[in-house]
Amino acid sequence: MVTKIQISEVGKRYEGRNPVEALSDVTLTVDDSEFVCLVGPSGCGKSTLLRMIMGLHRPSAGTVDVFADDPVLPPTAMVFQDYSIFPWKTVEQNVRFGFEGRRLPRAECDARVDKWLERLGLSQFRRAYPAALSGGMRQRVSIARALAVEPEVLLMDEPFAALDAQLRRVLQEELLALWQQDRRTVVFVTHSLEEAILLGDRIVVMSARPGRIIADIRVPFDRPRSPQIRTAPEFAELEGEIWAQLRDEVDRSLVGGAR
Amino acid sequence: MVTKIQISEVGKRYEGRNPVEALSDVTLTVDDSEFVCLVGPSGCGKSTLLRMIMGLHRPSAGTVDVFADDPVLPPTAMVFQDYSIFPWKTVEQNVRFGFEGRRLPRAECDARVDKWLERLGLSQFRRAYPAALSGGMRQRVSIARALAVEPEVLLMDEPFAALDAQLRRVLQEELLALWQQDRRTVVFVTHSLEEAILLGDRIVVMSARPGRIIADIRVPFDRPRSPQIRTAPEFAELEGEIWAQLRDEVDRSLVGGAR
Amino acid sequence: GSPEASGGGATIGDDGKLTERTELTIAIPGKQLPILAPIMAKAWKKFDERNLDVTIETLASDEAFPLLATGKLDGIWTGPSVGLFNAVAGGADVRMVSPGNYLSEESGGGIWVSSALLNGREFEPSMLRGKKFASSQGNTGTSMVAFSQLLESGGVGVDEVEIVTMSASDAVPALENGSISGAIVQEPLDVALEKNNSAVRVSPQFPDGWNNTTLLFGPSLLRDNPDAGKVFVAALRSTFVDKLQGDYLADPERVADIAEQLEQPVETLQQSTSDLYPTELSFPDEYVATHEQVWRQWPDLLTYDEPLTTEQVIDTQFMDWANEH
Amino acid sequence: MSDRTTGTGDDGRRRWRVQPGQQERNPRAFARRRRLERRLLGVLVPVVLLVAWELCANAGLIDTRFFPAPSQIGSTAVDMIGNGILLTDLTVTVRVLLIGLVSGFVVGTVAGLLLGLSRIARAALEPLLSALYTIPKLAVLPLLLLIFGVGELPKVILVGLGVFFIAWISVLEAILDLPGAYGEAATAFDVRGWRRMRHVTLPAVLPQVLVGLRISVGNAVLIVVGVEFVSGDEGIGYRIWNSWSIFAADRMYVGIVVVALLGYLLSLLVQLLSRVCVPWAPSTAARRD
Amino acid sequence: MSDRTTGTGDDGRRRWRVQPGQQERNPRAFARRRRLERRLLGVLVPVVLLVAWELCANAGLIDTRFFPAPSQIGSTAVDMIGNGILLTDLTVTVRVLLIGLVSGFVVGTVAGLLLGLSRIARAALEPLLSALYTIPKLAVLPLLLLIFGVGELPKVILVGLGVFFIAWISVLEAILDLPGAYGEAATAFDVRGWRRMRHVTLPAVLPQVLVGLRISVGNAVLIVVGVEFVSGDEGIGYRIWNSWSIFAADRMYVGIVVVALLGYLLSLLVQLLSRVCVPWAPSTAARRD
Numbered sequence A, B: 001m002v003t004k005i006q007i008s009e010v011g012k013r014y015e016g017r018n019p020v021e022a023l024s025d026v027t028l029t030v031d032d033s034e035f036v037c038l039v040g041p042s043g044c045g046k047s048t049l050l051r052m053i054m055g056l057h058r059p060s061a062g063t064v065d066v067f068a069d070d071p072v073l074p075p076t077a078m079v080f081q082d083y084s085i086f087p088w089k090t091v092e093q094n095v096r097f098g099f100e101g102r103r104l105p106r107a108e109c110d111a112r113v114d115k116w117l118e119r120l121g122l123s124q125f126r127r128a129y130p131a132a133l134s135g136g137m138r139q140r141v142s143i144a145r146a147l148a149v150e151p152e153v154l155l156m157d158e159p160f161a162a163l164d165a166q167l168r169r170v171l172q173e174e175l176l177a178l179w180q181q182d183r184r185t186v187v188f189v190t191h192s193l194e195e196a197i198l199l200g201d202r203i204v205v206m207s208a209r210p211g212r213i214i215a216d217i218r219v220p221f222d223r224p225r226s227p228q229i230r231t232a233p234e235f236a237e238l239e240g241e242i243w244a245q246l247r248d249e250v251d252r253s254l255v256g257g258a259r
Numbered sequence C: 001g002s003p004e005a006s007g008g009g010a011t012i013g014d015d016g017k018l019t020e021r022t023e024l025t026i027a028i029p030g031k032q033l034p035i036l037a038p039i040m041a042k043a044w045k046k047f048d049e050r051n052l053d054v055t056i057e058t059l060a061s062d063e064a065f066p067l068l069a070t071g072k073l074d075g076i077w078t079g080p081s082v083g084l085f086n087a088v089a090g091g092a093d094v095r096m097v098s099p100g101n102y103l104s105e106e107s108g109g110g111i112w113v114s115s116a117l118l119n120g121r122e123f124e125p126s127m128l129r130g131k132k133f134a135s136s137q138g139n140t141g142t143s144m145v146a147f148s149q150l151l152e153s154g155g156v157g158v159d160e161v162e163i164v165t166m167s168a169s170d171a172v173p174a175l176e177n178g179s180i181s182g183a184i185v186q187e188p189l190d191v192a193l194e195k196n197n198s199a200v201r202v203s204p205q206f207p208d209g210w211n212n213t214t215l216l217f218g219p220s221l222l223r224d225n226p227d228a229g230k231v232f233v234a235a236l237r238s239t240f241v242d243k244l245q246g247d248y249l250a251d252p253e254r255v256a257d258i259a260e261q262l263e264q265p266v267e268t269l270q271q272s273t274s275d276l277y278p279t280e281l282s283f284p285d286e287y288v289a290t291h292e293q294v295w296r297q298w299p300d301l302l303t304y305d306e307p308l309t310t311e312q313v314i315d316t317q318f319m320d321w322a323n324e325h
Numbered sequence D, E: 001m002s003d004r005t006t007g008t009g010d011d012g013r014r015r016w017r018v019q020p021g022q023q024e025r026n027p028r029a030f031a032r033r034r035r036l037e038r039r040l041l042g043v044l045v046p047v048v049l050l051v052a053w054e055l056c057a058n059a060g061l062i063d064t065r066f067f068p069a070p071s072q073i074g075s076t077a078v079d080m081i082g083n084g085i086l087l088t089d090l091t092v093t094v095r096v097l098l099i100g101l102v103s104g105f106v107v108g109t110v111a112g113l114l115l116g117l118s119r120i121a122r123a124a125l126e127p128l129l130s131a132l133y134t135i136p137k138l139a140v141l142p143l144l145l146l147i148f149g150v151g152e153l154p155k156v157i158l159v160g161l162g163v164f165f166i167a168w169i170s171v172l173e174a175i176l177d178l179p180g181a182y183g184e185a186a187t188a189f190d191v192r193g194w195r196r197m198r199h200v201t202l203p204a205v206l207p208q209v210l211v212g213l214r215i216s217v218g219n220a221v222l223i224v225v226g227v228e229f230v231s232g233d234e235g236i237g238y239r240i241w242n243s244w245s246i247f248a249a250d251r252m253y254v255g256i257v258v259v260a261l262l263g264y265l266l267s268l269l270v271q272l273l274s275r276v277c278v279p280w281a282p283s284t285a286a287r288r289d
């Protein structure tokens, strides 16, 4: 397998009034076309790690490398946890913004924008400003913007958190289809173990702050997976295993009041 | 049973550049000490309904009544979907803000703030500004603010969406404990059917926009419920039933591109 | 206001002093050499000697005028202007009561034209046709008298020259870079112009025997308490007579006093020409009518039609008393 | 604040009710009424003040030499319009004003963007510019006359300078206060340079820049009038000064009123511009009703 | 923008790397260096300009009657400090400035809050105030003198007026632009009246109000100096005008430099105030490095 993302001994400390040790000694390799799910207690540094892969923050120690097939274009696009869409752009303009950094024929842009607005059920609202959208609709705009770019590496920070269960399942399938078809690399932060098992090749479990990697589990189910695997005993077993590890972490951090 | 919230034939239309029919003819009664979960496709008007119960929006038709035992204090407090905490206040000040509208002895305020910061694992960050918090931590501040007020009616708009599975379970238990102990009324919007079944006395299912109530299901499990009921066959059955109804709605709205 | 409001009913005693101490407030446009007299009269205790307690406010003339007309100021030290004439015609109780300084023959102040305009030739008023000419009061001041006479001598109408408002100091750079062709210039600006040879003085600022500044009284002194006004003018005249004759700026003692009051270095003052001060106070003949004729040449300046009489504008009782005492 | 009304329920408990108000029942009629109300009030207040002034003047309660009655000012205004003075003055003033305003604002905005985006430029130039801000413009006039000669240019420059400082401060502070999330989203999609400016930075600071513009417009009017006070021979400012120095208070007031109206119209224009340029901002809606 | 550096991986693919920079490796040293750099640059630029001016003056490239050499200005300044003139002037000016600034700003802020919070007040008063904004202050001075007499008060009022308008516009626009979510959270917890003001409205508009204050401070200095030009016999403005009218350019420049420094110091003070009052705002961090 070819390495796509190489995270080596990364640490991150936020300086300031009261400094926070967010990550400590994180080493992780993501292969080309791998779908990695990242789980861990709230505040453990998942978003921080994604931001560093994206090049938005610099680590305090270690290096993060992303290897790109394209000689020019940056390989990553991201769905932000807080959506980060622009209030001064309409839904359509927000999605189109994803292409601003890339040289793409106008017709191609139009087609992709239409496609993703359609898939995310936003067509009717293409001319609406974010202020007139519901929470879930804003999140969908953010998802559409990142997916429309079709990047080599897709970084998704709890992308489906604000969506209803049904839509979530639809989009999970969309995402899997996209991934299988183009073999993109995905790093996917989620709080749902079910979602992680359903989607991921690997599940990386992080400890409470300062975040370290405490488990890196390969998901044993074959592709394509159907939602039916939820009922398989291995599924419950795997979920239980991850669960046990997480519980310790959360308890530890809650008891210390130290999240 | 005594009625706590009475929603009668409520409709809501957002005027503006392109008007949106958000809710249509919603009638719902919530009894005193009832725990009602509200589920429905993204953009169907759940937040809008909560806002109206809170008195933040006026309906276009119909009335919303909330009956208070306290002769003076407003009966409601809310956890907002977008957290709505103040960037200029520290975590502690944000939680304390909940008391500003109520006349409470200072010592009592302090005690409650401490208690809820502790329970939500925020003690260590009490002096941090929201800008230095992770998404889940911000949501916890918003939860702490509403819970600390201990209102007669608690309105919660996807309160646990940004929290990890483990913490979510801890807080679900906290919430249930609080509710059982003081018999408060809770209206709880969630996208997780599992969560709805685990927590609610009733589950109200809404249609795609314009939101109507298409099902009002009483949850047959006894209290206190343990997370173990997930494995009960009735659980899966109930989930499947709601699921089926929701799927139609979501499909309908996605096909029409009409969310 | 009532007599009580303005210094009470003090009258003149036999010694030429007021019987009671009386407070007066007068305004001057700035602490400069032409405005020297009231400042120094105060410093040299000429007012004190006559039992007057004078406060001097620095205020631009336009700002001071309403205060004078409403009795909030007792007098102002300035030049005659269109505003005064219009106000008098409109019934304001304001009069000229005494001349102030006169410019000496040697004074550098006057009408200057730029060397660029002359271009080596002898000055002809017709050279100013269609040119810009700067004056700090525009066309509303007393300087227009000499200027219009100058133009007339060359057969040029006042409407053939564009008169722009510009402070005298600003006129120096403007003359030098050719944006204006002439200006009314006061000392010590002439030194700068002469040094650079950038402009030439072609006429004095005032007709022969015409004063530069003028003392105006408002209703408080004209009507309510004329005795205080008389004593005030007399105090000024005795300052003129005792201290401000000859080349007083060459006198080390007096110039030191002056420098202290004006907050200017002695050396600067010594470069200036001493202004002349009259020992007998009187206004030139036809003072009012001449001003009117000059200003009438512009259609929109005087807002009345019937010419004013000298008595309407000048009140001589104060000068007359002062000349006697 | 809250849209709830309180009452008492059947069982004696307090009832908090939310129900449709005028606005919900008939949005159009409501909007129309609000608009009418707003316009009426906006006109009424000045009219009442003017009438009071007129009455005081007629009753001799105020000194009409300095505060002539509005009717008198009005008739003078009619004369001045009739003989064309007012129009000439206005043309001169508005010309200088607009050229100075636009150029000063553009240069100031660019400077503000530069300072906001480059740490080095900020460190090097902010202290200097802060100090230059308060250099009295009128004291600089002689130097400008020296360099540029008499005429329109020095006035335009003075107006431009006045606007420049307000513009760069507004833009700089707005950029520094930009929420980090916007910049991160731009970086994440590799939007740089001019595109980043156009799609992210400019729209994000636009609301505050327009506030700066509104303040600038007023200041520019003040400066152009102030400069015409001390120099020149035409323009509304000259007219005001000249009228006052020839003791024609009614003419002066005509000038003052014209300047006030000019300022009001320009500020309306800026508000209109805000509505068009910033359709997403809350204030756009707030102003409408 | 992005913190990534690009290179080539072992297999020839393009490598995008993020690694610790100076800032991460030694945050303290980095902050110290940045601070030093900032101060150095801030001092260097004016010093270079002054030296250039001095050289030009000495070489006779500029007219020293209008642009005396900085050394000459310096020595004049020393004289003026020695004989106490400068200090007296400064005291007079600063007194008027501060009283006018503070009172105008407080009244303006209150007016802005009122207009921002009450639709009726906004409809009734905004047009009127917009028009009053551009009434030339200098033309109003004679009227103020008439009403309040000669002295400090009319100057204070003029400064206050100038600041008032900038303050209310800033506050009003900031309130109208407040994100609705803040107000909803306040309503949801039934926080009303003064508490809502203190906990929500004021902190939310504070950053923009401080920008307004920064602009106001500069404007106030300009106004006080402008008023001293035409009225009074002390204060920095009088000194500048008086020096120029007796053609003492060096003294005029001393005055101008003092005014510039005054403006700079006050704007520093406002920035300091911003850091203390708005510790959460991004600009607080941006200014620090």
Ligand SMILES: Nc1ncnc2c1ncn2[C@@H]1O[C@H](COP(=O)(O)OP(=O)(O)OP(=O)(O)O)[C@@H](O)[C@H]1O
Pocket: A014, A015, A016, A020, A021, A022, A041, A042, A043, A044, A045, A046, A047, A048, A049, A081, A209, A259, B131, B132, B133, B134, B135, B136, B137, B162, B164
């Ligand atoms: N800008 C910042 N300044 C200071 N500390 C920060 C900043 N951003 C994040 N942190 C801290 O870093 C830690 C990790 O934050 P991060 O957002 O990466 O968590 P997370 O794993 O994404 O959590 P969540 O699941 O709640 O989103 C948190 O404890 C937070 O307090």
Ligand SMILES: Nc1ncnc2c1ncn2[C@@H]1O[C@H](COP(=O)(O)OP(=O)(O)OP(=O)(O)O)[C@@H](O)[C@H]1O
Pocket: A131, A132, A133, A134, A135, A136, A137, A162, A164, B014, B015, B016, B020, B021, B022, B041, B042, B043, B044, B045, B046, B047, B048, B049, B081, B209, B259
């Ligand atoms: N301020 C507004 N102006 C115009 N339309 C609005 C506004 N707020 C909400 N809407 C519309 O009303 C509909 C319902 O919104 P609401 O936020 O209540 O949905 P929701 O059920 O909470 O969805 P989600 O689960 O995504 O949060 C949406 O279609 C949205 O477009």
Ligand SMILES: [Mg+2]
Pocket: A046, A047, A048, A081, A157, B134, B135, B136
């Ligand atoms: Mg996160």
Ligand SMILES: [Mg+2]
Pocket: A134, A135, A136, B046, B047, B048, B081, B157
């Ligand atoms: Mg919602």
